[in-house]
Amino acid sequence: MFWLTERFLSIQGEGRYTGVPSYFFRTGGCNLHCPGFGTKYRVEGEVRSGCDTYFAVDRSFAGSWEAVEDAEMLLSEMDREFEALGYLPHVVITGGEPLIYATDAIFNSVIEGLIRRGITVTFETNGTIAPDFERYPFYARCVYALSIKLSNSGEPYERRIVPGTLRSIAENARESFLKFTLDRQIVESGAAEQEIAQIRVMLPEAEVFCMPVGESRAALERNDRAVYDFCLRHGYRYGDRLHIRIFDTTVGV
Numbered sequence: 642m643f644w645l646t647e648r649f650l651s652i653q654g655e656g657r658y659t660g661v662p663s664y665f666f667r668t669g670g671c672n673l674h675c676p677g678f679g680t681k682y683r684v685e686g687e688v689r690s691g692c693d694t695y696f697a698v699d700r701s702f703a704g705s706w707e708a709v710e711d712a713e714m715l716l717s718e719m720d721r722e723f724e725a726l727g728y729l730p731h732v733v734i735t736g737g738e739p740l741i742y743a744t745d746a747i748f749n750s751v752i753e754g755l756i757r758r759g760i761t762v763t764f765e766t767n768g769t770i771a772p773d774f775e776r777y778p779f780y781a782r783c784v785y786a787l788s789i790k791l792s793n794s795g796e797p798y799e800r801r802i803v804p805g806t807l808r809s810i811a812e813n814a815r816e817s818f819l820k821f822t823l824d825r826q827i828v829e830s831g832a833a834e835q836e837i838a839q840i841r842v843m844l845p846e847a848e849v850f851c852m853p854v855g856e857s858r859a860a861l862e863r864n865d866r867a868v869y870d871f872c873l874r875h876g877y878r879y880g881d882r883l884h885i886r887i888f889d890t891t892v893g894v
């Protein structure tokens with residue numbers, strides 16, 4: 642069994658496949674918390690700090706999550722939706738951290754079913770959990786957007802950087818790339834340059850996308866110019882956050 646917090650058809654707004662019509666599954670639960678991203682939210686009067694998808698991380702919201710207990714039922718629903726749509730969109734599995742479910746039988750049946758249908762499946766992952774590629778070979782046919790957390794996440798180094806996991810994904814997956822979320826402070830302090838360089842030593846072949854931190858248009862606008870200049874200086878790809886530019890703080894789009 643695994644948890645879904647939402648699923649919806651949209652356009653990929655981040656990373657290498659920006660602009661591609663995609664069906665999103667957002668799983669519930671994460672092995673990190675990332676308080677440094679500073680999104681404030683309330684739970685029963687208590688103010689907490691987390692990332693922009695805190696509602697898919699903090700288990701206080703689990704009452705509104707959907708338990709998936711039947712892979713075939715979910716896949717049949719997908720088949721009907723895609724038939725009505727008239728084309729096969731990409732499927733993006735995001736979270737939270739979707740790969741916390743990489744040993745879950747129902748989750749694995751869903752991923753295998755999507756791959757069997759010829760669908761391009763992308764995992765948006767923090768890169769700290771690798772699937773068992775030998776036991777579940779369909780994971781090697783997926784794309785991995787490695788959204789590795791830097792010090793601005795507020796997570797300790799040893800929790801957010803797991804070198805063996807990164808190598809396993811880079812060596813086994815058909816495709817992977819790096820995606821960093823940067824704010825003005827981490828760029829201007831020089832920490833982004835240093836931390837990304839350290840990660841690139843582990844994954845020298847991986848293409849690098851940098852995008853601004855921001856759960857809203859206003860927050861993006863505070864950080865985008867610094868990230869733009871940073872990308873120009875280092876030859877990295879600037880990746881915007883299309884859905885936030887268009888929909889601002891609306892979720893489920």
Ligand code: SF4
Binds near residue numbers: 673675693695698736
């Ligand atoms: S790893 Fe991603 S989903 Fe998990 S807490 Fe950090 S930013 Fe949020």
